Amino acid sequence: QVQLVQSGAEVRKPGSSVKVSCKAYGGTLSNHAINWVRQAPGQGLLWMGRIIPIPGITNYAQKFQDRVTITADTSTNTVYIDLTSLRSEDTAIFYCARDRGDGYPYFDNWGQGTLLTVSS
Amino acid sequence: QSALTQPASVSGSPGQSITISCTGTSSDIGTHNLVSWYQQHPGKAPKLMIYEVNKRPSGVSNRFSGSKSGNAASLTISGLQAEDEADYYCCSYAGYSAFDVIFGGGTKLTVL
Numbered sequence: 433q434v435q436l437v438q439s440g441a442e443v444r445k446p447g448s449s450v451k452v453s454c455k456a457y458g459g460t461l462s463n464h465a466i467n468w469v470r471q472a473p474g475q476g477l478l479w480m481g482r483i484i485p486i487p488g489i490t491n492y493a494q495k496f497q498d499r500v501t502i503t504a505d506t507s508t509n510t511v512y513i514d515l516t517s518l519r520s521e522d523t524a525i526f527y528c529a530r531d532r533g534d535g536y537p538y539f540d541n542w543g544q545g546t547l548l549t550v551s552s
Numbered sequence: 553q554s555a556l557t558q559p560a561s562v563s564g565s566p567g568q569s570i571t572i573s574c575t576g577t578s579s580d581i582g583t584h585n586l587v588s589w590y591q592q593h594p595g596k597a598p599k600l601m602i603y604e605v606n607k608r609p610s611g612v613s614n615r616f617s618g619s620k621s622g623n624a625a626s627l628t629i630s631g632l633q634a635e636d637e638a639d640y641y642c643c644s645y646a647g648y649s650a651f652d653v654i655f656g657g658g659t660k661l662t663v664l
Binding site: 467469476477478479482491493494527529532536537538539540542543544545 | 654
């Protein structure tokens with residue numbers, strides 16, 4: 433059973449950037465898409481984008497298209513999300529979530545979440 | 553686009569059944585049978601409970617069921633148990649020219 437383990441909490445200043453990782457243990461990323469979902473404090477879930485590591489196809493939500501880059505390193509089974517031009521409303525928990533391998537948006541394997549705090 | 557619309561809260565007593573609605577548009581739920589539901593306990597990651605409108609992943613209780621009609625979907629939980637108390641989110645594919653996914657705002661289920 434693949435386990436997704438995310439990098440630790442981050443604190444950033446407004447205008448800066450952050451890179452969060454999601455590493456798959458116990459298996460490979462293979463052809464499962466890895467998605468990123470944001471959850472602001474006390475708020476709902478918001479899909480940010482995804483990557484299919486092989487062959488490296490990405491899709492982004494329109495809201496984040498200009499500020500987010502998702503990449504994958506298949507040699508280390510790790511996916512990254514890079515978020516730039518941070519603002520206070522980016523303070524949230526970021527989850528990576530793997531789909532079932534069929535390309536459909538059903539996320540059956542989630543990381544533990546990474547808390548990002550954006551504050552001056 | 554806007555989030556799918558869910559009631560902020562629902563409640564029920566142990567043993568009862570509850571239904572959580574999720575209203576979308578003809579661009580998401582109405583067009584695609586790609587509706588899923590997630591359960592989230594406080595401080596935990598979401599868990600997939602229903603996919604493809606009414607299918608249950610292995611290990612999910614058959615007390616959970618899903619349905620869809622037109623632009624709306626529903627999650628029904630029968631035989632409510634204390635451990636069902638959580639937040640529930642619906643989710644739908646919303647892509648047209650590009651892959652896109654939309655979630656509902658979430659519903660807090662309280663087991664009285």
